[in-house]
Amino acid sequence: MSPSWDTFFRTLSLADHNTRVVVAGTTMLGIAAGVVGTFAYLRRRALMGDALSHATLPGVAAVFIIFGSKHLPLLLLGATLSGVLGVLAVLGLRRVPRIKEDAAIGIVLSVFFGAGMVLFSIVQQMRTGQEAGLLTFIYGKAAAMLTRDAWIIAGTAGAVLVGSIALFKEFRVICFDQDFAQSQGTPVFVLDVAMMALVVMTTVVGLQAVGLILVVALLIIPPAAARFWTDDLALMTVLAGAFGALSGWSGATLSALMPRLPTGAVIVLCAGGAFLVSMLGAPHRGVIASVLRQWSLRRKIAYQHLLRALAEMEEAALGPAPAGVGALERRRGWTRRQLHEVIRRAVRREAVAWAGPDALRLTASGRVEATRMLRNHRLWEMYLIKYADIAPSRVDRDADEVEHVLSEPIVRELEQALDAARAIPPSPHPQEAPAT
């Protein structure tokens, strides 16, 4: 099963003509599918590609029955015709009251696929052994790709890329805001047809390599993966093309190394791998990044709570005094373990020091930090009270310093309000705001 080193290097270096053809074909297919898939994905038409690919089957079988030929361009023409018929059927069914899009797609997908299977059984009864080549349309067999097939894919991919780049601005606006686009005179329907035409072209040339069951994966997965990395549509489109290319290349290479693996499935699994890595590892939108962000936010908040609690206790005691751990524990809803963890961190940062077996005190630098936090906290509170109507849109919860977010006059006004609001006389230790 496992390939020899020689095969390994021959495959990776694309030494064989056959490998070259297959790898080039699937890579170009991946690029085209990723790029046009980006728009279909954002327009929420991605599943339409699934209905479309399944709807190509009766066309393929019908061409074979009528012409008795396995000539690829002819079969692809049949696939295109019945695929387009399927898309039109979905669009038509959607207009029927009480039929929603998912139902329309489900109906068309299964009925066309069923029709295709019935036609296939007729093919099987007609000529034994001849139908074998047709099965590649269902499961995909990139290894069967000829030079001519790769050229068909290359031409299609080129056309899809040119179309997507030319209509980029138009696709962007109909994907985001269809009504606005239409109000500006953008022909939304024509553009939708153009977009579906690009999807049809990509799907049909992808049938042979990936198979009609899985080809939709190449339309959906690369854009979905790309979305994790960027908020820019142009970059997302490029990334989706790159992920598609990567999947096509690695899938074809792997199945060239291990010829018994089905290429289509391997390509889709590679795309799935790229998606998984993106979902987990992407810097801002990724799952790991957001878990880490949550975790460090919690740590930061706990630390601030500790310092603020100590400052408040000093204020109540009218001067620097050690605070008991038990009293701290009662002040907030933290568990003993959480409290000791945050105390350890504060001691390491030399903001607090042990003042006995069970008592803490603020260090000089810790006191400065704690006083600043306390003042900040109170100013924010005062701001929320005084400007309750406009505050929520301005409050940046990440900002440590009020001054960084609010203008100086407002901060001064808040400080005055804060002083006026304190019923208890100001504590003897320095109350004025530390210089920032």
Add this chain to the structure above:
Amino acid sequence: MPADHSRACPVSIHDMTVAYHRRPVLWDVDYAAPQGQLIGIIGPNGAGKSTLIKACLNLVPKASGSVRFYGEPYGAARQRVGYVPQRESVDWDFPASALDVVTMGRYGRIPWCIPPRRRDKRMAMECLEQVGMGEYARRQISKLSGGQQQRVFLARALAQDAQIYFMDEPFSGVDAATESAIVRLLRELKSKGRTVLVVHHDLQTVPTYFDHVVLLNMRIVAVGPTKEVFTPENLQKTYGGRLTILEKAAEAVAEGRR
């Protein structure tokens, strides 16, 4: 007010009926908007306020009737008409920055297949600054607050540089800062002689914001200058029994002010 599709009239609607699934939503609407005014379109939920706008802009089919903009049909007048859809009508998680969205307001003037030019982006930036959102130009739109998103939509309409504006509930769910920004903007548009039609929900602010009102409930109940038309009787006719609650609320507010 007869609508004779005069060339002087920014928006004239003649005998317009709109129906969804055979159920009429708007009946026999006849309306001629006055030039250079801020016009509030007022009515209860389901009165067809949004539908009125969408039918004017050919976004929903009309069962009958015609609409003209300075005497021209929509297709010919498109560049003179700006549109602010409801904020909830789009997915804000779309991969775009505030500037990208505002630049879309220029698309109607950029030829096909040509990307936005530098002067389009510059103008979009100016429009963002005009609504006080200049510093958020590069921010992804889902990271903006609701009010900021609404201001992005307004900036996009400004980028359209139109004569007539249709705004669908721009005041709904926005903070006070955005509300005052919108009001400022409306007055600025008026001072430049633009005509603005605004679907509006909050009855209390109608007299301060709008010169003219259209009271709508599937048909036009009353139109005219706010001072003359925005009366309890007309509101009663527009809102029916539902108004009593509003009236009590308004009274309570009036009491509080005294």
